[in-house]
Amino acid sequence: GAVVSQHPSWVICKSGTSVKIECRSLDFQATTMFWYRQFPKQSLMLMATSNEGSKATYEQGVEKDKFLINHASLTLSTLTVTSAHPEDSSFYICSARERPGAEAFFGQGTRLTVV
Amino acid sequence: RKEVEQDPGPFNVPEGATVAFNCTYSNSASQSFFWYRQDCRKEPKLLMSVYSSGNEDGRFTAQLNRASQYISLLIRDSKLSDSATYLCVVNMVQTGANNLFFGTGTRLTVIP
Numbered sequence: 001g002a003v004v005s006q007h008p009s010w011v012i013c014k015s016g017t018s019v020k021i022e023c024r025s026l027d028f029q030a031t032t033m034f035w036y037r038q039f040p041k042q043s044l045m046l047m048a049t050s051n052e053g054s055k056a057t058y059e060q061g062v063e064k065d066k067f068l069i070n071h072a073s074l075t076l077s078t079l080t081v082t083s084a085h086p087e088d089s090s091f092y093i094c095s096a097r098e099r100p101g102a103e104a105f106f107g108q109g110t111r112l113t114v115v
Numbered sequence: 116r117k118e119v120e121q122d123p124g125p126f127n128v129p130e131g132a133t134v135a136f137n138c139t140y141s142n143s144a145s146q147s148f149f150w151y152r153q154d155c156r157k158e159p160k161l162l163m164s165v166y167s168s169g170n171e172d173g174r175f176t177a178q179l180n181r182a183s184q185y186i187s188l189l190i191r192d193s194k195l196s197d198s199a200t201y202l203c204v205v206n207m208v209q210t211g212a213n214n215l216f217f218g219t220g221t222r223l224t225v226i227p
Contacts, residue, residue: 034215044159044202049214097215100146100206101206104215107158
């Protein structure tokens with residue numbers, strides 16, 4: 001299957017700092033990328049949908065000023081967690097798909113711990 | 116009502132057993148359907164797409180029933196390595212957006 005690379009795979013940061021997570025599609029052009037959060041033993045929660053060149057669409061309850069998403073090219077999307085707090089500690093996963101209706105491929109996920 | 120609904124399980128089955136999962140979706144205009152598996156603390160990985168005619172990949176068979184709006188996954192001759200969470204995913208067009216909707220997942224444990 002297609003390859004989506006997410007970086008970093010884990011990060012520990014201090015409360016109040018910002019963390020940037022990158023999601024790259026390595027062998028296809030991703031018109032849409034999705035960002036999810038998953039808490040232990042819970043299901044994936046969609047945070048936002050990002051189409052290349054346009055503003056991300058955030059799910060209800062997700063603060064767009066706290067979780068900044070940029071999808072500047074067809075192969076790269078970034079999620080920045082601003083002013084991180086311990087409650088933001090979670091597993092963040094991106095996925096990308098080439099066209100509407102196609103399957104999505106996931107990055108390896110980023111385990112964020114805010115201390 | 117959730118867009119995609121799955122029985123969360125857990126399903127605990129012995130090795131060699133056959134197990135089936137169902138998933139229902141709310142939007143009759145849904146376009147495409149997938150099963151993913153997710154291992155603990157890992158990202159979801161595509162298991163198979165689900166086609167209208169049904170499709171099979173080794174021990175795995177997926178079926179789609181558009182009239183009743185459900186998809187199913189059948190696993191034959193279960194292996195220990197099949198233990199995972201199985202996610203039902205539906206692509207829907209809603210309010211002009213073309214989005215993927217995930218079920219909460221069904222947890223499967225295959226017991227020796």
